[in-house]
Amino acid sequence: MNQIYKNNLAALNNINPNLARKVNELETRQDDFVVEPIQNGQDYTLKIIEDDQERLVHSCYNPRIQAQKTINKLKLGYYNLIGVAGIGCGHYIREILEEFNSESQVVIIENRLDILKEVMKKKDLTDILDQKRNIQIFDGSDKKYISKMKNNLRRIDYLALVAGNVDFFKTPVLQDVENEKYIEFRKKFFSTLNFIIQIMGNDPGDSILGLEHAFSNLEYVLQSPTLDNIDYFENKPAVCVAAGPSLDKNIDILKKYQDKVLIIAADTILEKLLNYGITPDIVGVLERTESVYNYFFKKLAEEDRLPEETTLIAEGVIHPKIFDNYPGKKVTVFRDTVHSEDWFSKAVGDITSFDTGNSVANLNFSIALRLGCDPIVFIGQDLALSNDGEGHATGTGYDELGEERDKWKIVDVEGYNGEKLKTRKWWKVFKEWFEYRIVEVDVNCIDATEGGAYIEGTEVKNLQETANKYFIEDLPNFSNKINEVPEDKIKERISNLNGKIKKKIDNLKKIQDKIKDILDILKKDREKVESILEPGSFVEQEFGNINTEIAKMSQMDNVLFFICQAIIVQIERYKVQLGDLSINTVNKFKKWCNYEIDKLNDIKEITDILINLLDQGKEDLNEYDDSSKINFENKLDNLSNLIEEI
DSSP, rough: OOHHHHHHHHHHHHHHHHHHHHHOOOOOOOOOOEEEOOTTTTSSSEEEETTEOOOOOOOOSSSSHHHHHHHHHHHGGOOOOOEEEOOOHHHHHHHHHHHSSSTTTEEEEEEOOOHHHHHHHHSTTTTTOOTSSSSEETTTTTTTHHHHHHHHHHTHHHHHHSSSSSEEOHHHHHHHTHHHHHHHHHHHHHHHHHHHHHHOOOOOOHHHHHHHHHHHHHHHTTOOOOOGGTTTTTTOOOOEEOTTTTTTHHHHHHHHHHGSSSSEEEGGHEEEHHTTTOOOOOOEEOOOOOHHHHHHHHHHHTTTOTTTSEEEETTTTTTTHHHHHHOOOOEEEEEETHHHHHHHHHHHSOOOEEOOSSSSSHHHHHHHHHTTTTSEEEEOOOSSSSSTSOOOOOOHHHHHOOGGGOOOOEEEETTTTTTTEEEEEHHHHHHHHHHHHHHOOOOOOOOOOSSSSSTTTEEOOOOOHHHHHHHOOOOGGGGOOOOOOHHHHHHHHHHHHHHHHHHHHHHHHHHHHHHHHHHHHHHHHHGGGGGGGOOOHHHHHHHHHHHHHHHHHTTHHHHHHHTHHHHHHHHHHHHHHOSSSSSSSHHHHHHHHHHHHHHHHHHHHHHHHHHHHHHHHHHHHHHHTTTTTTOOGGHHHHHHHHHHHH
C-alpha cells in the first residue's frame, strides 16, 4: 500500500467510513478501464474500454485545462448545490470546487468503486476529500444509497435545496458510456431533494400556528411524562396500526392477540378498532388542524367511548380540543427536525422529541422505536390505493371526511408483491420516510399489511405467521407503566421555559432593530442610485453589503429563520429571476430594492407576531398553578387573522 493511497483512504474514511472500508476490501480487475499517466507523465487520465473501443474521460495532454473549459461553460459560481456522478481522476470535481463559493455543497454518487480505488493508488485526492469542504460522497453501488442520501442531505442548508440554483453533472464521456446509470443517479438526486423539501415544510402561518397550539396545550406539556423513562417494552413486540384497506384482511387476528402485543393505533383507525372490540395501548396524533378532532375524536367523545386505558401520545402542537376532551393519560412529543418545535421542547426541559415524520403512521413508528420495541410490525400500512380505488379501511373517520379524489396527485409505486400500484404523492413521501429511518435503526421491521406498497427494508410476512412467532406472552397495558410527573419537576419546567422565552424575546427585538436598519439603507440607496453618474460600482458594492447584512440577520435566530424560510427562499429566487445573482444595473438594483423591502416587511410582521405570542405565553405561564387550567387559546384570537394574512 503506497503513501498516496494511504492518505486518500484516510481522507475518504473521514467523510464516509463505510465507503472507505468497502473500497479498501475491493479487488480490482481493470477489465474495462485503465488509469494511466498523461503524455508529460505529471498527471493521470482515465481510459474507458467499451466494445474494444478506447475512450478518454480526461485529456491525455492537459486534463486540467480541459476540465476548466468544461466547468467554466456551466457558470457554477452562483450554484448552491450540485450533484456529480463519479469522481473519475478528480479533474472535474476539483474545478467544480474551485468555481463554488465556500457555502456551496457538492454531492458525489460513485458507483465505480474499482475505478475510484485505482485512482486513489496513483493520484492525490486529499484536497477533494477534505472533510472541511462541503462535500458528501455516496456509494452508488449500495442498494440503500438513496435512503442514506436522504438522511444526510437533510442536514444541508434549506436554502441550498430550494433556491433554484441546483444541477447535476457527469463527465461527457461517462454520460455517454454509462447513460442508463447517469439518468438513474440524476433522477434519484432530484427526487431526494424533492422529498426533503416536502418533509421540511415552508409555511410561516403553519409554523406559528404550531407554536400557538403548543402554548395552548401548555398544561399538558408541563405535566407530560417522557418516553425515555419507560423501558418495560424494550425488545417487546409492537404493532403499528394504520387505516389502509388491507386492515380488513387481518383485523380478526389482531383482536385475538391484542393482549400479547403493544398496539399503537393511528387516530384515523381508533373508532374502527373500538367497534371491533380492540382497545389499543396508544393512539397517536400528529396533525394540528381542528378537523382531526372533528372527524376522529368528537363523535367518540360525545358518546363517551374514548377509552381511559388508551394513552394519547400526540404532538404538542395538535389542536387543543383533542387534549381537552381526552379522558386517558396524555404524553406530548415534539419534532426535533423542526426548529420551532425543537426550541420549545428544549426550553421546557426533559420533554420527548424525535423525528416524527410527516404522518401519524410515521409518528407511531418513532414511538415504538423510542420505547425500544422489537420487532415492530406494520398492519393497515398500505400506502397505496386498492384495486377498487380505496385508500382507507371501511369504518374509519375517512368515510365522513369525503376527500375529493380528483385533487389527489397520483403516482406509481412498487407493490407488496412486486407489482406496480397507484398511490398518492404524499403517501409515497410517507413510505420513503419509513425507508430512510429503517436504514438507520437496528430493529426487525415486519410489514404484515398483506397488501399495498412495498416498504424497502421491511421483512414481508402475514400477520398470523408473525403472531405465532412473536406474540407469545401477555403484556401489561401501557398506561400502567406511566408515572405522573412530580410537582417539583413541573415547577422546574416552568422556570426553564420562562427563562428561554425571555431570551427569545430579547433576541427577536434585536432582529427587529436589524430589519429596520436594513430597510432604511434599502430605501436610501433606491433614491440615491438615480443621482449617481456612473452607478455601476455603487450598485455592486451596495448589493453585496446589503446581502451580507441580510445573511447575518437570517442567522441570528434559528426559530425565526425556520418560520421565515419560505420568504428567504423567495428573496434568493428573485435574484435568479433577475438574470444573475450579481445585480449590476440601476434598473435591476431598483427592482431588487423594492422586492427586498416588501419581503423584509413580511419578516418584520412575522417577528412582531412571534414576540406577541411569546409575551402572551409568558404571561399565562406566570399565572399557572395546579388548580387552574391555562386559558391561552382565547387570548390568541387577534393573531389568527395576522397569521392567515402572512
